[in-house]
Amino acid sequence: MKLRRFTEDGHNKYILIYDKIKQSIIQNKKDIKKGFTKKLKDEIENLLNNDTLSSEVENGKILKKQNFKNSYDLGIYLNELLKDCNQNEIYFDEKMWDWITLFHFNEVFSIEMTGYSEHRYILNQDWFVRNRHLIRTPWYAVNTYGESSKLFLSKAPYFGSDYLEQFISHRINENFIPSGHISYKLYFDKKNNKPRPGYSKKYIRKKNKKTLVKASLGRLIDKLNQYNEIYDIWSMDPNDIVLLLPKEFDELKKLNQI
Template sequence: MHNVLSRFTEDGLQEFGKWLQAGAPGALPAELLSDSSFAERLPGDREIAQTQFADRYEFGVGLVALLSDLDAQIVSFDRGLWSWLAAFYFEQLCPIGPDGKRNLRKEYVYLLTDARTNYRHLVRTPWFLVKTHGERCRFLLIGRKEELAAPLSRQSYLLDQLAARQFVITSPSLIGAAARLYSDARTGQPTRGAGAKGSGSPRRLALIANQLSLTYDIHGMPVDQLMKILPEEFGARWR
């Protein structure tokens, strides 16, 4: 499928929401993506193709390229755009399974709702991470080889824990530290146990970082220096 990059109007957002609430039955109604009542084209009439992405990092790279000439500050909070893109890529975000049903998740992962849940949106989040951190964020957007037949359909617990805190997910030094702690240096994949909740976990990293920021400029600190001031709980078990 080819289409012209667009954003939902208010009516389009409502109709997409109704379709999701009905269980996303069958194929997305084609008119939602292109009918002027529901969608308005972005300037430039740039064509968008239904590319199949191998993982969420590749998806993020593609989105950054697609939106490269738009103002990132404005784009970042455009509900109509991100929701339209979720509708366009819906068969990758929520495919119909062998049983003929979709494994539909919370509405806000498809329909951008508000700032509190923006980090859970399945299209905006990979764009934001790649736009902000480039290749350094790859470990947050790929799964282990044995995971997910539909790689765009959900994000990891590791990413959920880090992205829930804006000061973490926007910080190059903290993302660099997280990459060292929770990804395999050889494969770039998240390590087993990276989604743990206890000592040395991503949740603890966010908490400790918040405490350290009262004394240190951790966001302007080189990753090597930040690693040295982390407590022992982030020691041998993770490194």
């Protein structure tokens, strides 16, 4: 099926259907399997097949139903799918992003997931929740950080990620793209093709005390913010920025042969 975007009416119907799904899950004691009933599955399918509630997107390609190993693979696919579209126009086009979500609903909605917030399926431009969208965010991360986004998108498409949540909530990372590459260089274990565990959270609870995690992603962002005040980090080589990092990062540098 060719890429489409909801009409106003179609989008409103989609939002109402998702609200019904959410209420049904809550009524079924948060059991996603029981809550996502046959009737609701049919409503999703019928909405997708109703051509009057969506229209084709200019320069959009053909979408194919398929399984994605993780959010990174989904992001690669979406980036390819949308590369010829006007990037400014699609950036916050809720009606398009939510229609793609509908098309791939079975990929991003699973009984194995633990959360079912509407922000995962209905794009909200509010900065606090916009990156929870399970379709737009993989596209955004791949489109912005390229291969380095593997760090943030290593889980199945129906899961969020701690690394992503911690990274994306800091303003400096929004446009200072090298921060994504620096994070990937430090925290992605290339040998095992997965993020290094234990570094995604800045604080953990140890013996009931909030404890700072040394060399964590949060600490890296602290340092980048500090360097941004005194250096023109935009002109600097990302490798040189890594070399400036204090001793607490030495172990990570060694692990990554930096």
